Amino acid sequence: MVCECWRCGVERDSPVVLAPVWDWGWAFDEKAYLSSKLLKAGEDPYRQHAFNQLESDKLSSDRPIRDTRHYRCTSVRYDPDLPATSLIITFHNEARSTLLRTVKSVLNRTPPSLIQEIILVDDFSSDPEDCQLLTKIPKVKCLRNTRREGLIRSRVRGAEVATADILTFLDSHCEVNSEWLQPMLQRVKEDYTRVVSPIIDVISLDNFAYLAASADLRGGFDWSLHFKWEQIPIEQKMSRTDPTQSIRTPVIAGGIFVIDKSWFNHLGKYDTQMDIWGGENFELSFRVWMCGGSLEIVPCSRVGHVFRKRHPYDFPEGNALTYIKNTKRTAEVWMDEYKQYYYEARPSAIGKSFGSVAERVEQRRKLNCKSFQWYLENVYPELKVPEKELIPGIIRQGGNCLESWAQDTTGSMLAGMGNCKGTVNNPPVTQVRWASA
Ligand code: UDP
Ligand code: MN
Numbered sequence: 001m002v003c004e005c006w007r008c009g010v011e012r013d014s015p016v017v018l019a020p021v022w023d024w025g026w027a028f029d030e031k032a033y034l035s036s037k038l039l040k041a042g043e044d045p046y047r048q049h050a051f052n053q054l055e056s057d058k059l060s061s062d063r064p065i066r067d068t069r070h071y072r073c074t075s076v077r078y079d080p081d082l083p084a085t086s087l088i089i090t091f092h093n094e095a096r097s098t099l100l101r102t103v104k105s106v107l108n109r110t111p112p113s114l115i116q117e118i119i120l121v122d123d124f125s126s127d128p129e130d131c132q133l134l135t136k137i138p139k140v141k142c143l144r145n146t147r148r149e150g151l152i153r154s155r156v157r158g159a160e161v162a163t164a165d166i167l168t169f170l171d172s173h174c175e176v177n178s179e180w181l182q183p184m185l186q187r188v189k190e191d192y193t194r195v196v197s198p199i200i201d202v203i204s205l206d207n208f209a210y211l212a213a214s215a216d217l218r219g220g221f222d223w224s225l226h227f228k229w230e231q232i233p234i235e236q237k238m239s240r241t242d243p244t245q246s247i248r249t250p251v252i253a254g255g256i257f258v259i260d261k262s263w264f265n266h267l268g269k270y271d272t273q274m275d276i277w278g279g280e281n282f283e284l285s286f287r288v289w290m291c292g293g294s295l296e297i298v299p300c301s302r303v304g305h306v307f308r309k310r311h312p313y314d315f316p317e318g319n320a321l322t323y324i325k326n327t328k329r330t331a332e333v334w335m336d337e338y339k340q341y342y343y344e345a346r347p348s349a350i351g352k353s354f355g356s357v358a359e360r361v362e363q364r365r366k367l368n369c370k371s372f373q374w375y376l377e378n379v380y381p382e383l384k385v386p387e388k389e390l391i392p393g394i395i396r397q398g399g400n401c402l403e404s405w406a407q408d409t410t411g412s413m414l415a416g417m418g419n420c421k422g423t424v425n426n427p428p429v430t431q432v433r434w435a436s437a
Contacts, residue, residue, distance in 0.1 A: 007152050028136035030061060030100070036390055037096045037130075049095045050312040051173070051205035056097045059208055061104045065304065067178045068201055068212035070243045073300035078182040082190060084116040085181065085258065086162035088156035091172035092123040095129060098173035098306065103140060105175040114181055116164035117141055121154040148316065150276035156269050159261065167264055170303070171255040175203060175210065177302035184258040184301045186235060187246060192260035193293035195284075197252045198301035205306050215299050218249040222346035224384065225282055225327040233382060246296040250289075250380040254281025257304050267291055268363045273355050276315050279326025286334040289379050291369040321352065328354040331362055336372040341386055 038057055039045055045054035067074075087106060091099060103118060112345050122131035122144040131142040141156060159167055166188055168181070182198045197219075202211040216237060220230035231237075232247060240247075267287055274280050288295055315322045328349045331342040376383060 006254070013063065028134070032435045033100065033133050034061075034096055037127075048093070048312060049098075050308040050310050051095075051098075051306050052207065053095050053097070055206070055208045056095055056101075059097070059101070061097070061100045062108060063101070063175075065105075065175055065177060065210040066212070068210075068302045069178070069300055070215065072242075073179070073183070073244050076183065076244050076300055078179075078186045079189065082114060082182060082185040084114050084164045084167040085168045085185065086116045086158075086164040086261075087118045087168045087170060088121065088155055088158035088162065089118065089170045089172050090121040090123055090151050090158060091131075092148065092151075093125045094130065094326060099130065102132070102170065102172055102174045103134060104168070107138070109176050109178055110181050113189050114185065115139055117162070119143065119158045121145070121158045123151065123154045124148040133240070148276075150274070152165065152270045152274045152276075153272050153281045156272055159264060159269060162261060165261050166258060167261050168258045169256060171305055173203070173306040174256065175304040177304065179199065180301045180303055181258075182301075183244075183298045187296065187298055188258055188260055191294075192263050193288075195252070195259045195263075195288050195293055195295050196298050196301075197249070197257045197296070197304040199230070199297060199299055200253060200256060201302050201304040203304040203306045205308055208306075209301060210304050212302075215243065217237055218247050218297060219251040219253055219281075219285070219295075220380070220382070221238040221251055221282065222345065223341040223383075225279065225330065225342060227281065229253075230382075244300050246298050248379075249295050249297050250383070252281055252287035252297075254284070254296055255305065263293065267293070267367070268360070271360055273357075274326040274329060275317065275321050277311065278323045279330050282327065283330040283334065286330065286372070286375060287364075287369070289370075290334065290372070290375050291364075291367045324349045324352050328352060329357055332357050333364060334372060338372050338376070338385070344386065345350075346349075 035196050039054055045052045084328050089099075089102060099120075103120075105113065106118060116139075118140045119139060120131050120134060120142045122128065122142060124145045124147055125131065128144055131144060131351075135142045141161075143161065145154060145157070149157070155169060166185060168184075180198060184198065187194050187196045199213050199215055199217075201213045203209070204211060212283065216232050217229045219227065221227050232240075236248075270280055271283050274283070284296055311319060317325070324346070327342070327346070331339040331349075332354065337341060376385075
């Protein structure tokens with residue numbers, strides 16, 4: 001049954017029919033590529049990749065997936081002369097079956113004229129052939145780091161060799177859905193300052209089922225710079241009359257997005273002193289919004305991604321310290337006086353080393369970017385500034401405190417508003433009386 005109510009969450013069940021648009025030729029031996037890396041008998045299928053590799057290996061690299069878009073997306077028409085894009089996929093020890101399925105889903109579900117190239121950046125995986133062998137597939141190029149760089153520097157490396165005017169970043173365990181690229185390219189073509197993401201569908205890490213994600217979510221975060229999906233604010237939801245319309249988002253999840261290459265370069269690419277994984281999505285998101293661009297989710301674009309519960313790879317400096325370093329750099333460069341709330345929410349970041357941010361601060365100054373206060377007021381008013389500090393007996397408001405400082409003879413508490421003293425021997429300026437029970 002076709003659901004006419006787009007908010008009711010029921011979607012059509014129409015499997016994608018694959019039209020093979022590529023002649024694979026004889027050069028790439030898929031069977032040999034996959035079979036040399038199958039699991040050994042008795043091996044834990046989750047150990048190496050933190051998803052069920054056995055299930056992934058069983059699936060065809062060309063498997064059909066459900067078209068999860070709203071049905072109205074299928075009648076949207078895009079410019080016939082959309083610009084081509086360079087795809088950049090960085091990976092460190094990705095499973096061969098998921099990496100290959102990512103690449104093949106792109107080739108199978110994208111008009112060839114829109115793909116300039118697929119740049120794989122092998123971030124020093126154990127086996128160089130994971131990447132190298134895939135260059136037998138049309139349009140695929142492979143760059144290999146000579147040491148582990150992390151996804152941030154790897155993406156910048158890919159972007160620097162890209163030859164198309166538009167960059168498309170993808171994780172290495174994705175499957176793109178029908179007409180995934182056109183709606184995103186359309187938005188960027190119309191306005192190069194837009195940075196756009198698809199709705200990210202879920203590929204189950206246990207059985208690799210392709211599951212539709214809700215179309216009512218956007219990217220958000222809390223003061224500790226922890227990313228979360230959140231409901232679109234109710235007023236925005238009510239004013240949306242067209243389910244194919246883009247959704248403004250305060251931040252992007254970070255793994256899958258399209259950006260104009262000149263705009264990416266103009267804004268300062270990424271902070272390449274960030275390591276391995278994490279935090280770069282906030283840094284990019286604040287930078288885009290505060291320096292004159294916008295971020296949006298394009299609901300007619302759907303890309304599946306295997307969301308995992310843990311990182312399967314090592315962090316040379318440790319996972320926690322790396323996340324602190326990356327988010328601390330973000331807070332120091334972009335959050336102005338609001339960075340205090342980051343430190344309050346993540347006290348373990350206080351005193352930790354994070355390198356120099358002088359270059360990034362200078363970049364922000366040169367670009368004449370707006371303040372974090374502007375961002376909070378105009379982009380993310382739902383992120384509330386924390387309640388004024390509450391210490392038992394003291395209510396703080398700015399530089400003033402409402403403090404209890406003495407008891408009178410009846411046992412009632414005397415309190416008053418004034419400079420924060422924190423001591424009963426220093427009575428505040430104005431006094432009020434709290435009845436003591
Ligand atoms: N990645 C990388 N180098 C690293 C860590 C990650 O190239 O040191 C790649 C990884 O293979 C994946 C992408 O960066 O393609 C995002 O990492 P991951 O999928 O682990 O992050 P998540 O999607 O869980 O946020
Ligand atoms: Mn991922």
